[in-house]
Amino acid sequence: MTRRDFFGLTWRVLTAFTAGQAACIGLRFLASRKAEGSFGEVLIAGLSGDFPLETVTPFEQARFFLIRFADGGFLALSSTCPHLACVVGWDTARRRFACPCHGSEFERDGSVVNPPAPRPLDRFAVLIENDRVKVDTRQALRRTSVTPEDLVYAPTTPPPAPGAAPATLDSTAPGQPGPGYR
Ligand code: FES
Known part of the structure; x- marks a missing residue:
């Protein structure tokens, strides 16, 4: 050679x-990330630092998305459409959840952008213990409206102080970086 x-x-x-x-x-x-546990249990999604700000992380087997907002808040949304129970997906380009069956669309906080979905995406309770982000998929929590109280914060990430500008759930708020999709 x-x-x-x-x-x-x-x-x-x-x-x-x-x-x-x-x-x-x-x-x-x-x-899609794998959680420790399966749907119908309290799952360990990961450490809080595993989820950068402004990201939407799918957990397909466990049927939820874990969203981390710009202020550090966590929200776990069911991937089951509240119309007729199809599975919604995250549309990265449009920065929305979209249902392939009848066209419903939802903001990152789960609020309805386009019907026929009759209500926001259900959420699952999020617990943060010892920096572990846990999602309780035993019961989907129905919502008639979306509020900042739906977000959960790690102890090291305090919620906004009283009187401060409210944490926005609006994915289109100016000045915020676009969400990632892991
Ligand atoms: S099942 Fe999602 S819009 Fe009908």
Whole structure:
């Protein structure tokens, strides 16, 4: 093998290895997260630091999305459409949840943007213990309206002080970075 052949082969091996690594990282980025536990239980979604601000993280098997808002608040939304129970998805481009069956759309806080959904997306209770974010999927909590009290904060992330500007649940608020989708 000539010196030129050796370097050519080395270059090809390194390129293939790098491409493989990039593909793995990309797949991990796109994949739904796995929770410890299953639907119908209290699941451990992860540590609070696992969820960057302004992200929507799907837990497909457990049938919910974990949303982290710009102020650090957590919200777990059921992926079951309140119209006729199809599974909603997150539309990254439109920054909305969308139902493929009859076109209902929802904001990141679950409020209805487009009917026929008769009410906001149900939520699941979120508990944060020892920095672990837990989601109680034993019971979906129906909502007739959406309020900032639906958000849960890690002890190290205090809610906004009284009198401060209210935490926005509006995904289109100016000045906020766009949400990620992991
Ligand atoms: S089931 Fe979602 S809009 Fe009908």
